[in-house]
Amino acid sequence: MANQDFEETRATARLPNLDIEIVHRRAADGSAEQLTLSLRALPSFAAFAQQAEAGNPLLLWAKMMELVWQPWLKAFAPPLARPRRDG
DSSP, rough: OGGGGGGEEEEEEEEEEEEHHHEEEEEEOOOOOOOEEEEEEESSHHHHHHHHHHHHHHHHHHHHHHEEEEEEEEHSSOOOHHHHHOO
């Protein structure tokens, strides 16, 4: 099947040290679908593995999750309480 016979939808996200791309393709006649998920780590997954071998893998995992969730945690954090100014 030629590539133009597919309808394609792409979603991309860039997180600290991680790029994510999701591609959904559907055949124009509705006979097939394809979903592709791509992850690209910066530095590479091999560099993460070397760090895990050298140190504490649980600590490495915790740091990676902190980096991944940091934008979301900042987005949903309650605003800091501001002192009221009367006058």
